[in-house]
Amino acid sequence: MVEQNNVIITGCSDGIAPDPCDSFDQDDGKGSSLEKTLQEGFILDQACDENPEKKHDEDFSAFRKHADSNNLTLESNKTTTITTTTTTTTTRKRYATPQDFELLKVIGMGAFGKVLQVRNKKTKQILAMKVISKRLLKKKPSYIANMQAESEIMTKVNHPFIVTMHCSFQTREKLFIVMDFLAGGELFLRLGREGIFLESTAKFYIAEIVLALEHLHSKGILHRDLKPENILLGSDGHLCLTDFGLAKDFGWDKGPQDEDGKALTVCGTQEYMAPEMVARKGYTKAADWWSLGCIAYEMLAGNPPFQSKKGAKDLFEKIMTEKVKMPLGSTASACILLKGLLNRNTMARFGAAKSTMFQVGGVTQIKQLAFFSSIDWIKLEKKEVMPPMSSDVDGDDDLRHFYDE
Numbered sequence: 001m002v003e004q005n006n007v008i009i010t011g012c013s014d015g016i017a018p019d020p021c022d023s024f025d026q027d028d029g030k031g032s033s034l035e036k037t038l039q040e041g042f043i044l045d046q047a048c049d050e051n052p053e054k055k056h057d058e059d060f061s062a063f064r065k066h067a068d069s070n071n072l073t074l075e076s077n078k079t080t081t082i083t084t085t086t087t088t089t090t091t092r093k094r095y096a097t098p099q100d101f102e103l104l105k106v107i108g109m110g111a112f113g114k115v116l117q118v119r120n121k122k123t124k125q126i127l128a129m130k131v132i133s134k135r136l137l138k139k140k141p142s143y144i145a146n147m148q149a150e151s152e153i154m155t156k157v158n159h160p161f162i163v164t165m166h167c168s169f170q171t172r173e174k175l176f177i178v179m180d181f182l183a184g185g186e187l188f189l190r191l192g193r194e195g196i197f198l199e200s201t202a203k204f205y206i207a208e209i210v211l212a213l214e215h216l217h218s219k220g221i222l223h224r225d226l227k228p229e230n231i232l233l234g235s236d237g238h239l240c241l242t243d244f245g246l247a248k249d250f251g252w253d254k255g256p257q258d259e260d261g262k263a264l265t266v267c268g269t270q271e272y273m274a275p276e277m278v279a280r281k282g283y284t285k286a287a288d289w290w291s292l293g294c295i296a297y298e299m300l301a302g303n304p305p306f307q308s309k310k311g312a313k314d315l316f317e318k319i320m321t322e323k324v325k326m327p328l329g330s331t332a333s334a335c336i337l338l339k340g341l342l343n344r345n346t347m348a349r350f351g352a353a354k355s356t357m358f359q360v361g362g363v364t365q366i367k368q369l370a371f372f373s374s375i376d377w378i379k380l381e382k383k384e385v386m387p388p389m390s391s392d393v394d395g396d397d398d399l400r401h402f403y404d405e
């Protein structure tokens with residue numbers, strides 16, 4: 001069992017310190033103004049540590065209470081906890097703040113904020129920092145719940161093919177999540193440059209996604225937004241799933257609960273939505289396997305299996321009824337994989353089908369397919385299998401695979 005990370009919630013006894021990242025929304029993305037905001041000073045005083053239960057930011061009191069009640073403290077192994085010894089030999093913590101990181105560049109934009117490339121000032125490690133605006137989150141209660149769920153889920157998972165969260169903290173105006181920086185960029189960009197992948201290349205990436213989904217589902221978590229843009233490549237050539245903003249934790253790992261419990265929220269990216277989600281009939285982990293089928297198809301064909309220029313209604317109708325045409329040149333084993341993942345019958349869909357006396361189900365069924373006959377699953381999970389393509393980066397701070405934001 002891998003020890004979970006802890007959640008760090010920062011705050012001062014007499015209110016929250018001024019947010020040095022308020023100017024992020026007006027930043028030009030070149031890094032100079034970002035660094036300037038840090039120079040204005042954001043250092044937690046002793047009162048923050050001596051009065052950790054002092055109320056601050058009523059709009060997010062539930063977020064704080066949840067972390068406190070579960071005794072969570074999101075911290076990096078050696079970077080976010082700073083201990084000081086006083087004359088009375090008492091030990092205090094100073095929580096992580098934006099000033100612990102050197103902000104380098106804006107590498108992504110989202111609905112609620114930005115993703116920044118940063119450097120830990122103490123360890124010099126290159127990381128990614130997700131900055132979320134509380135003002136935007138407050139517009140809808142579900143946004144706050146999604147943000148809280150994302151943080152909780154990322155503390156719960158630990159897998160080589162899932163992005164690692166190092167710490168999280170907040171100021172009056174912003175929430176921060178610090179994660180691995182993956183210099184290889186989005187799988188979407190790599191696929192766009194290549195057009196299509198060779199089956200051997202697609203096999204490698206699909207297999208790593210299978211292992212990542214197996215781990216998520218074993219923890220009772222549905223990703224719900226699997227797509228090439230949410231799959232990042234590291235400098236070592238291996239991939240990681242990221243962006244758990246729409247993920248749902250069913251808690252199947254916490255005890256004997258009904259794994260057939262269904263989610264009802266229609267969410268994600270339309271081209272990768274499962275038919276049962278589109279039909280609003282409720283869905284389970286089978287929806288993630290459908291999304292993987294769409295990604296696998298796109299790797300081999302160059303486009304998702306269902307597209308429309310007439311709008312969402314026409315696209316959803318195709319997802320519900322249109323026959324899937326196999327990619328040209330695909331082998332029989334690849335077609336079996338695609339048909340199994342894109343099976344509209346959730347009870348028979350690869351990855352979600354239950355085992356019977358006559359047939360193995362679940363993830364084992366996928367692993368035993370002829371398409372993956374050359375994969376050593378144990379070595380792959382240990383990253384002992386050589387990736388089919390190099391990331392072509394000079395180091396963890398290389399930004400050649402990112403858009404110029």
